[in-house]
Amino acid sequence: xxxxxxxxxxxxxxxxxxxxxxxxxxxxxxxxxxxxxxxxxxxxxxxxxxxxxxxxxxxxxxxxxxxxxxxxxxxxxxxxxxxxxxxxxxxxxxxxxxxxxxxxxxxxxxxxxxxxxxxxxxxxxxxxxxxxxxxxxxxxxxxxxxxxxxxxxxxxxxxxxxxxxxxxxxxxxxxxxxxxxxxxxxxxxxxxxxxxxxxxxxxxxxxxxxxxxxxxxxxxxxxxxxxxxxxxxxxxxxxxxxxxxxxxxxxxxxxxxxxxxxxxxxxxxxxxxxxxxxxxxxxxxxxxxxxxxxxxxxxxxxxxxxxxxxxxxxxxxxxxxxxxxxxxxxxxxxxxxxxxxxxxxxxxxxxxxxxxxxxxx
Amino acid sequence: xxxxxxxxxxxxxxxxxxxxxxxxxxxxxxxxxxxxxxxxxxxxxxxxxxxxxxxxxxxxxxxxxxxxxxxxxxxxxxxxxxxxxxxxxxxxxxxxxxxxxxxxxxxxxxxxxxxxxxxxxxxxxxxxx
Numbered sequence: 001x002x003x004x005x006x007x008x009x010x011x012x013x014x015x016x017x018x019x020x021x022x023x024x025x026x027x028x029x030x031x032x033x034x035x036x037x038x039x040x041x042x043x044x045x046x047x048x049x050x051x052x053x054x055x056x057x058x059x060x061x062x063x064x065x066x067x068x069x070x071x072x073x074x075x076x077x078x079x080x081x082x083x084x085x086x087x088x089x090x091x092x093x094x095x096x097x098x099x100x101x102x103x104x105x106x107x108x109x110x111x112x113x114x115x116x117x118x119x120x121x122x123x124x125x126x127x128x129x130x131x132x133x134x135x136x137x138x139x140x141x142x143x144x145x146x147x148x149x150x151x152x153x154x155x156x157x158x159x160x161x162x163x164x165x166x167x168x169x170x171x172x173x174x175x176x177x178x179x180x181x182x183x184x185x186x187x188x189x190x191x192x193x194x195x196x197x198x199x200x201x202x203x204x205x206x207x208x209x210x211x212x213x214x215x216x217x218x219x220x221x222x223x224x225x226x227x228x229x230x231x232x233x234x235x236x237x238x239x240x241x242x243x244x245x246x247x248x249x250x251x252x253x254x255x256x257x258x259x260x261x262x263x264x265x266x267x268x269x270x271x272x273x274x275x276x277x278x279x280x281x282x283x284x285x286x287x288x289x290x291x292x293x294x295x296x297x298x299x300x301x302x303x304x305x306x307x308x309x310x311x312x313x314x315x316x317x318x319x320x321x322x323x324x325x326x327x328x329x330x331x332x333x334x335x336x337x338x339x340x341x342x343x344x345x346x347x348x349x350x351x352x353x354x355x356x357x358x359x360x361x
Numbered sequence: 362x363x364x365x366x367x368x369x370x371x372x373x374x375x376x377x378x379x380x381x382x383x384x385x386x387x388x389x390x391x392x393x394x395x396x397x398x399x400x401x402x403x404x405x406x407x408x409x410x411x412x413x414x415x416x417x418x419x420x421x422x423x424x425x426x427x428x429x430x431x432x433x434x435x436x437x438x439x440x441x442x443x444x445x446x447x448x449x450x451x452x453x454x455x456x457x458x459x460x461x462x463x464x465x466x467x468x469x470x471x472x473x474x475x476x477x478x479x480x481x482x483x484x485x486x487x488x489x490x
Contacts, residue, residue: 317403
């Protein structure tokens with residue numbers, strides 16, 4: 001049985017199609033996923049992301065413990081700011097991609113993917129053992145609700161006195177939203193401006209209703225995981241299990257910039273990653289745009305001159321381009337004349353550099 | 362609960378068949394249940410008009426944002442017409458699955474595959490959902 005989030009009854013009353021995702025019962029869509037996708041691009045969408053994991057690392061050496069446990073330089077992060085980072089194994093293979101929020105001098109929150117947070121929590125505990133820091137997985141105490149889209153700030157501003165205009169991208173601050181204590185973070189996974197609100201489980205339902213009411217005049221609609229996936233794909237954002245996995249290093253994924261070799265001290269995976277950092281990987285992550293209407297999907301081979309030169313990691317019809325798009329790992333040098341083997345038929349594709357979509361700021 | 366018209370026959374693969382009693386040419390589409398399970402349909406591939414098909418053949422496919430599924434013909438015979446409108450605008454499969462979203466027509470030869478009544482199909486889908 002999959003675990004429900006605190007918002008399960010709300011989703012059911014909205015007529016959502018629910019699906020199992022990483023052991024959680026999550027809304028896949030409420031109606032048309034294309035309409036949900038477009039609402040986020042043009043107005044705003046409301047997401048239940050309570051399946052994400054929240055792991056707290058606290059204590060005088062919390063920053064140093066994270067510097068050792070992760071590839072990023074988290075002790076250098078200013079309180080109130082957030083970083084995209086990764087946890088890797090000794091071989092440099094990616095165990096998860098993470099957002100780390102520094103809540104105070106001695107307090108960090110590590111947000112991990114639903115499919116990985118138990119493993120990440122265990123790894124952090126092991127890796128923090130020799131530091132004066134405490135690792136605590138509080139995933140089951142927190143709900144996460146996201147408001148994403150160009151109208152997100154206007155909507156949220158009606159429910160909080162927090163300084164939203166002063167809150168930068170990849171920053172977070174504690175505040176009251178509709179009278180409920182929340183961590184208000186300007187982060188997301190849609191390619192749009194937006195906020196993620198971490199709240200106690202019991203506040204999730206009233207906060208959802210308050211946001212729904214506040215967003216009514218702004219075109220806010222509830223949006224499920226299906227639209228979240230197409231939104232992040234257009235924005236070229238990797239998904240663990242598709243673009244990222246334990247057999248890949250951050251460099252393989254084109255994300256070597258998250259590895260901070262210049263931070264002090266050792267970190268798990270340092271020697272393995274130093275050995276590969278200057279070697280171009282055999283394949284790189286690129287975008288493919290289909291010329292036809294059939295959709296390349298996860299695992300389909302990329303073909304050039306009859307030979308396999310890569311593999312699709314994610315694919316979907318794109319609302320913005322009006323054509324199917326995909327992310328794929330493709331051999332270096334293979335650029336023109338590409339096709340994807342879609343169930344036996346070689347469908348021509350044009351290679352582009354990611355992302356497919358970048359919002360106007 | 363999905364709409365399941367009484368006057369159609371159904372397959373376990375979620376196609377509907379209309380006009381069986383007429384005995385000559387039948388119309389085939391996918392059910393509202395199938396369309397809802399797929400989500401927004403973005404691509405429909407249908408057999409060529411004039412093709413000869415056998416009952417149980419995979420003759421086309423329906424793609425949505427999240428998935429792809431095959432269309433099986435529950436009857437054998439000659440494909441006499443395909444719905445170009447649903448190829449051009451696949452969302453018809455969602456908005457009007459039993460009407461403008463029909464898929465193709467077959468002049469029947471031989472016996473159809475095991476078909477379900479509306480009542481039997483309703484029981485099948487309520488068990489799945």
